[in-house]
Amino acid sequence: MRARRSIHWVLAVGAGVVVVAVALARLAWLTPPPPEPLVIAIADSLLGVPLRVAEQEGFFTAQGLAVTLRLYPTGKLALDALLRGQAEVATVAETPVVFAALAGEPLRVIANYASSGETSLVARADRGIAELADLKGRRVGTSPGTTAHYFLHVLLTDQGLTEADVAVVPVPAPEQAAALAAGRVDAVSTFAPYSTQCRLALGENARTFPAGLRYNGFASLVAVPDFSHRRPEVALRLLRALDRAILWMRGHDPQARALTARTLGLPEAVIAETWGRLRPNLALDQGYVILLQAQARWAIATGLAPAAALPDFPALIDPSALRRLHPESVTVIGTP
Template identity: 35%
Template sequence: MSDANRANVFAGSWRLSATRRLWLLTALGSALSGCGRPDPPQAAASREAVVLAVTPYAGAAPAFVAVARGYFEREGLSVTVQHHGSGKEALDAVLAGKADVATVAELPVALAVVKGHPVTILATLSTQSDHAIVGRTDRGIWSADALRGKRIGASVGTSGDFVLDVLLVRSRLSRADVQVVDHKPRDLADALVRGDVDAIVTWEPYVADARRRLGDRAAVFPSEGVYDSSFNLASQRAFALQRGEVVRHLLVALLQAEDLLKHDLAASESIVAQALRKPPEEIHELLSRSRFSLSLEQHLLVVLEDEGRWAMKNRVVDAPRAPNFLDAVYLDGLAAVKPRAVTIIR
């Protein structure tokens, strides 16, 4: 081969190698540009839309954490948050078709089921002993026995209503011995401070608010050792049956929130303090009273049945017979993501 031919072959080889090198460098640059970055979030248009009704309650902390940390979005959900003053109001939004799921204590669920509503609990988020009667000492209420003949503010149809009867029975009193005045949960402390009622029965953070505002005129009779409430995620049964995959994604996101609550309390307190608009030190106390663990335990079924009987006996709800509360729990969702947490016997 002549020197001229060798030069032409060499030039062609060099041009081909340069083209390959350019392609390789471009591909390498594209690969490196994504290193160390998280995968792009799922497009909003492709996420499953869910409306979540929440309450200003520390027991709902997993929901607040999941929203703030984006855990729902990671699970392919687009969650719209509704704020309600009580779990009963949140559940009413679900029953009215204005929300898909609600954070709610077990009693409003029990009452709804007795009334014939197809409500089901997807998981218990937390359990706590945080209900109490707060009385005014300047009205002679130094002990629970002194409640006889007094006006007691309560939110009828809520767990506070049930706790009132439980604490009255412990003091050998009945509902006939007191005058119950119905108030929304957020209005109870105001009614007590104004003197419209002599005592109130409620839960945290309303107990702490009433105690703080009354100062040394407050006498507090807690439910600890008598009644532990559960705070739950609930929906209509059709939602659970028709959108089972969405339920599982909701629960996975809440499990991530549960993990943060257990292992990074400082971060969790900051999120819940912002959600409840409370100082961090108060949130620390509220969260310390709650036990966060997604579950569906046999004890929940027992409590629902007890509350259903109480509601029927005291004419809180008119119903011809007690329902089957096994229909009020949806087991498949949690069994798929945290099977050992399901202890309800089918």
């Protein structure tokens, strides 16, 4: 009898252990893994907006990412932060990528997330600048090594001029409006929101020459070289979150403008000036490579970079994460 009670006690204890084990297993299954940390350096400009949307609308969190956005005045400075090891991913337009590639810096482009024509040249009418041809002999400020610098080259080429026909003055983007208003330069080649700040600083004295069909750039996600292979799921989640942000922007245009105005600290009317020139879209296409090659030739020909062979730009593009999300969006030739 006593032996029977012992057996029942053992069976009861065993059953209890099984119940506890099942409960713990169920709890572990229901408890989500901790979010993956990720530091992204972004331009505090129009090109950084899709990332700000993803943050503020909770799309990073929904993908299990704990993202830290570090803000920089330009994409070039954001890329510099990545190259210093202060971020794993950066948002940047194509021109800084060209100069980094020519310098042999390690990086990989994992996606373009927007095309943009938001670059402009703003000039002082009281310096006799009514047409682009009037730039000859003038002092033109720009942020060297950025898309605005290349855009200046495009404008001058359209007029049969070269950079030798003007005095190119290096001016950091946040200081351009003040430099133009004070007359230290006659014109500024820049991008939003600094182009708008320049126009507002001059008021009726401003003459603005937008990019129009002359120049269309790309906003890209650039990562440390092994990012997509060392953290493939994080790379995929990042693109998913950004894809959600882009779709949200398309379907919530008024809210997206208001969010942009708040994050950049500008009136919505100012944002509206260049809003339509930002075209968010996840892709990696051959036009991007062609533009990189054209800008590299410009940098070498003008002595802005040491004379060298063109970098193998397709080798700097890592489409692995985007192929998993939107394989039809990858049309670059010669990528791994």
